[in-house]
Amino acid sequence: MEFDTAVFYWIKEHLQSQALDIWITIFTDKNNYPIPVIATVIALLVLRKKQGIWFVIVITLAILANDFIIHNILKPLFARTRPCHVLDILNSVRCTASYSLPSIQAGNLFALATVSALFFRGSGWVVFPLAVLFAASRSYLGVHYPTDLLAGGLCGILIGILFCRAYRFLIPSYDPRRRVPDMNQPPQNILLIKLSSLGDVIHALPSLRTLRQLYPKAHIAWIVEEKCKDLLYDNPDLDELIVVRIRHWRRHWNRQSWREFKAALKRIQGRFDLVIEMQGLIKTGLIAWLTHAPRIIGFDPRDCRERPNAWFTHQKIPYMGKQVHVVDRYLAMIRALGAETVTKEFPLRVPEEAESKIEAFWQDNPELPAQPIVAIHHGVGFPTKRWPMERFAQLGDRIAKELGFNILLTWGPGEGESVKQLSAQMKERHWVSPKNTLHESIAMLKRMSLFIGCDTGPVHLSAAQ
Known part of the structure; x- marks a missing residue:
């Protein structure tokens, strides 16, 4: 407090003047901000395009966060009275009843300076001195102690860095440090x-x-x-x-x-x-x-x-x-990417254990591979793709009776009970596949002569064989 008070006495004796009072009052009057702010935003959007848009978004979010944290958390926590209510030498015409520590304006200024410096290389030499100058005007007017400005500035810098890091993490494509792809070199x-x-x-x-x-x-x-x-x-x-x-x-x-x-x-x-x-x-x-x-x-x-x-x-x-x-x-x-010819191949490999299990099923049912095998798969992922179960049963019976093919009913996760219902509706001889993993299903389906099913994964597995 002694340092803060000494600063005000120094300003009173060595710096304060009527002309400076007028200029600082003009520069700190919020009513004078809209026009230059709007002009700056338009210039950014025109000159920097997408980077300008993201800059405006990031700085807006950073300032809103700074305002919220300082006004709702830090000021009530420290509850420091403004110097213009304590020191008789100060006659500020803008002395509000709100608390003093930290300074919201200083926080906003340094958040703006931090984001600007991180977005636009080389701008830090300009924006930070301006932030210091405008923040110092708050002590000149007597509405903030110097330590209020220091605390607000540190808060603004931290929030600016945090939001820039979040921006670069979530939106790396507009990060000025982003790697630029060399289109003449093949990707590694x-x-x-x-x-x-x-x-x-x-x-x-x-x-x-x-x-x-x-x-x-x-x-x-x-x-x-x-x-x-x-x-x-x-x-x-x-x-x-x-x-x-x-x-x-x-x-x-x-x-x-x-x-x-x-x-x-x-x-x-x-x-x-x-x-x-x-x-x-x-x-x-x-x-x-x-x-x-x-x-x-x-x-x-x-x-x-x-x-x-x-x-x-x-x-x-x-x-x-x-x-x-x-x-x-x-x-x-x-x-x-430059491919002149394409290869429509579907390599599907399975471990030896899956092949062995399906081979064992074939050996346990030697009559099944004696004739061409038709797989019928009734299950679907969505109800809108389902064909009536009785139709599958009728179709399977006709294929077995009229063509002499063997019918194998296949099924997937959650379809164990429904495949039993389908089997009960069929009149001709047929087989029901065992419970298979995806690898085992691949090994089994490649042995089929024909696959019948709706728009579902096993249909595409069969087509890829």
């Missing part, structure tokens, strides 16, 4: 984003094969949901498989989920110079963004399942529409 580390479903992951396999042929020396990784990871088992075109459990995390968020999320984030951040986003969802767009990759390829907004996905990508392939098959839609991304 590539990430494919296709989390699910079974059919979609299968449809993306030709893109992976074509990508490998285009960049034979690149390190290629694929991020996928846990339930679909077996489709990429021992894939010859893949160097790394990153398995996540996003659906599980959303339903069971706990410490373990948080640890898994952080581990997955560590595996994708800052490692890749090219990301190919094939899912078209908001969540996968965020994953692509969080990689901090300098180049992210995605769909045209009209081709995205969720249009905001396009906000997170740097390069959009031309609009195709629903008339283009999904395999060709994915391959269009690889063509955009």
